[in-house]
Amino acid sequence: MSRADQPLHGDGPVTSRRERARLRREEIILIASELFAERGYRGTSLADVAARAGITEPGLLHHFGTKAGLLLAVIERRDLDSEAFAMELLGMEPADRLRALPEFARRNRDRAGLAKLFTVLAAESLEPDAPGHDHFVARYRALRAIVADTIRSAQEAGLTRAGLEPEVKAAEIIATLDGLQTQWLLDPEAVDIVAAVESYARTLERDLTGS
């Protein structure tokens, strides 16, 4: 009768029906992420996703309601990953955060799909009535706030030069990292993303400390 009991009937693996459905949704979200990254939201059809997931189109819609619903599920799932990274960064001393940037770039390079997903979806979400618009606006505002806070706490610790405006500098830092990523995605042979981010991290350190 309690809501906490687990069936755990003897045969088969320990997955309940609910759990299996959740896993299926996760799997579909992963597949949709790849396709959205490659061809964009608009360039991907439900049939594409369904075929790769080994399910029918109505089967897909049973889980996500509409195509936009699938997009939102993808974005939310991917945000959990970024959030984990943000927590990782925030767990460090402010002074160490700069040094973590190249590691971030290295990780992104090895999972180019995730980076591409965000670049593509952000561009498709510029128009105010795009399905992911509000989400990306909120995401960038939050990101700027986190970076600005980091700068502000470095200021309070007396580690920075005078004349730094945290919000403006935050936008600039995020812009540089995003922009480098776009150039690298477009032309990986011409742009070494890890070297570029390492160089930028050094530039940024000089800029922030005023040395």
Added chain:
Amino acid sequence: MSRADQPLHGDGPVTSRRERARLRREEIILIASELFAERGYRGTSLADVAARAGITEPGLLHHFGTKAGLLLAVIERRDLDSEAFAMELLGMEPADRLRALPEFARRNRDRAGLAKLFTVLAAESLEPDAPGHDHFVARYRALRAIVADTIRSAQEAGLTRAGLEPEVKAAEIIATLDGLQTQWLLDPEAVDIVAAVESYARTLERDLTGS
């Protein structure tokens, strides 16, 4: 008999049939630019463009052959504008070029559509087999080369700090300006693009001169 004679038959304006067709294509390209900027290449149908241009779909295809042909025409047309800007920049003394950046931002702000067009189309061209891919790759390579050359000539004039890698710094500069533009397009209320670029121009001057 010569190929240089102009008919100039008495009635109506002095536009020949060829000239009128060229003007019509220009007009269509302008309309397509707006729609591509708003909804992307994939999100825009030939019917959308045709309706706004007051022409039928086959009428459109008569001029551009295929939808991809229309996209290439749009990109080429828009490149002429950027090229004009690049020439303007290259006409200046290297030292003045930095100071021209905020003016560039101001111009872009007042014609947000053009900025949006490039941001959207670049994102849709990340995949190697996208219709505009090769073009954007070439464009970014050329852009990096121009900026890198500017840095190099400043180096030769002894105006810069030691340890500058022109190619890497060029990618970084372009990345920052692109990224700021994306954030501004997504959330114009939260990001003041002109102020951000002005601030970045100052940062960049300190960075390049090592002061």
Added chain:
DNA sequence: CCTAACTTACTTAGTGCTCGGTAAGTGAGT
């Protein structure tokens, strides 16, 4: 200078295909 032949900027009509989404089941699991 007139006219017949040709070119070109379109239009109307229609092609097959793909799109996102719905209605109505079905069958296994709870």
Added chain:
DNA sequence: ACTCACTTACCGAGCACTAAGTAAGTTAGG
């Protein structure tokens, strides 16, 4: 008995694009 993760069958709308014609503009020949 009921839930729910699906399936089959289907829908109208929209897609890029084609075939075939038309009417106006341009050119060449007599």
